[in-house]
Amino acid sequence: MHSLTAFSEPVLRWGGDPSGGAPYVYADPANPQTYTGFDYEFAEALAREMHLKAEFVPTDWESIVASLQRKEFDVIIDGFEPTEDRAREVLFSKPYYLFRLQLTVKRTDNLITSLEDCRKHQKTVGTLVNCAASRLLDQGGYKSKAYQDPVGAYQDLELGRVDAVLMDVAGEMFYARQNPKLKAVGKPFQTGAYIVGIRKADTLLLGRVNAAIDTLVNNGTVERIFRKWQLWDEEQIKLRTTKEPVFEMTNTKLNWSEGLIKLLKAASVTVLLAFGAMIIAVILGIPLAVGQSNGGPLTRALCTVYIEFFRGTPVLVQLLFLYFGLPVIGITLPGWLTAIVGLGLNYAAYESQVYRTAFQAIPERQWQVAYSLGMHPLLAFRRIIFPQAFRIALPPMTNDFVALFKDTSTAFAIAVWELATAYRELANATQSYLGIGLVVCCYYLAMSLPLAHYAHKLEQKLQRKSTGILSSGADK
Incomplete structure (x- = not known):
């Protein structure tokens, strides 16, 4: 039995992504609490023609088909194009714009x-x-x-x-x-073509949508909307002169061998981002920790401001600021370098707290012993304090590094093509979220598990040295 959800109340709920949707659907600059756009106006006209009230449901573009399947809304209207992969998931209406x-x-x-x-x-x-x-x-x-x-x-x-x-x-x-x-x-x-996407079971709704589109095309409503947005051209005449679809669906069947290679290349970019950012975090985190603990009043205040700023604001916002904000003052960095620097600056704030805790765990008398042996502060730090603090800091450092591998996915916002971005591209293009998702999870595990294993081994080795037990003796 076909689903009649759309008719249970006089509302046509339609989904679209307003975050990157202009001129399709976006927040009206004159009144940010409302939306505008040619798709917004088309959806309103479509609902009126169907004797329903249009209700816009903001959603994310990448999960828009999945959201439709979860019945978060009834139809998709957002510059939605017909492809073979989408045809397996949803029904396509007649085109309303070419x-x-x-x-x-x-x-x-x-x-x-x-x-x-x-x-x-x-x-x-x-x-x-x-x-x-x-x-x-x-x-x-x-x-x-x-x-x-x-x-x-x-x-x-x-x-x-x-x-x-x-x-x-x-x-x-x-x-x-x-x-x-x-x-x-x-x-x-x-x-x-732009079409309306409808759940497979809602064939009755499809018929009503198609009938409404025919009416809107023939009575000039579609032309009026697209002329207002300066998008009307002679191509749109085809909507009136043919009853058959005037577009060809794109073949997006996944070639798994090429897909795996593409994901592998993206994984290498993820490794580059993670290691590059962690190097910056480690190098910058140590002076931040020392400055916050042992610096003068001004140094402590500056270090604290830095740490609280980067811990208190989302890393995604920080990346967007660096990528789009710095060019305003003449500093233009490529996306991959922006991601490394941004993630490095962010994680430096967290690493500094790991190091500060580790330094404070070292008894004060060890500084005094080092000074009594004639060591100056830098030498005492390098030879006595840091090796012990490093053993204490290693486990949380490893956890942060594993977390950093996952946080590289935020680089998608500045168009850096890393593993999570590649997953979005392939999954959205083929609707194979499960299969590709499992492969991507395996890639992340292949990158993070060896790191965690090596860090655990290094931690055990350093622990044996710190207690004066030789490896051979420990095995007996």
């Missing part, structure tokens, strides 16, 4: 005149994750960089972090067309 792709470069760039030039000159093209443009770039063998929202892509184009951006005309119109630093090259190409 989009094309547009390539954008910096206004000073005279080398790139077409997408083919990007492949010819090995230029990096930015685009959104899991969209028609990203699939085109992947299948064509282009160098690409995926973003969670259009803002980051076009900002990176301005800053020279990517050489071009390929996006739907809707995104290009809203974010790039009026930007004097950017320009569109070539004409829009490759037609795709």
Whole structure:
């Protein structure tokens, strides 16, 4: 029996992601408590035509299909494109808008005149994750960089972090067309469609949605909405002149051998981020710990402010600040370096507290003994205090390092392609969340378990040395 959930009350609940949704659906700058966008207006018109009240349910784009399946809302309306993997999970309505792709470069760039030039000159093209443009770039063998929202892509184009951006005309119109630093090259190409996504069981709802779309297309409501947003073009006439879908679904079946290789490459980036950030955290954490414990009043205050700031604010916000904020003052770092520095600065605050506790665990008399032997403070610290404190600090350091491996996933927000980002891309493109997720978990375990095992062995070795027991004697 088909589900009639959508008709149990006079409400059509529709899901969309407002965090990166302009001009689809986003918070209205004039009234941030409400939303606007062409998809928002279309959803309102669709619900009215169905004699229902539209209710917007904000959700995350990457889990939007799963949220639909969990019945958090009734339909998906958010620039939703038909693909083969999605066809296995949801029903597709008739298209209500036909989009094309547009390539954008910096206004000073005279080398790139077409997408083919990007492949010819090995230029990096930015685009959104899991969209028609990203699939085109992947299948064509282009160098690409995926973003969670259009803002980051076009900002990176301005800053020279990517050489071009390929996006739907809707995104290009809203974010790039009026930007004097950017320009569109070539004409829009490759037609795709935006459709309404509906649960497989809701076939009756699909029929009502399709009937409402036909009415909105034929009575001019769709044209009025998209003309308002400056998105109407001659391509939309096809919606009236044909009864069959005017788009082709993209084949997104996962090639597991290539997928595993892609995840392995992403895992290597995760290792680079984790080790690079931990080196910074260790090097910076020691002077922070010493300064907070034994420094003068000003030094203690500065160290405390640093530690509380980085422990009291989310690492994701810190990464976004470094990535998008520093260019305002002329400092532009690549994404991977921003992630290493940001995570390193954040974890330095936590490591400093580990070291401070370890230093305080060393009896004060050991400093006095070192001084009586003629050692100056730095030598006493290096030869007497630090080796003992290191043995105490090693277990929590290991825990922090394992946690750092997982926190590298926050780098997705600044378009760093690491293991968690690769998982999102592949899982969203294929809807194979379980299979790919298990593989990714195995990759994380393969990186963290040997580290934990080695740290445990090192801890035992240092403990034996500290008690004066030789390894051979310990085995007897």
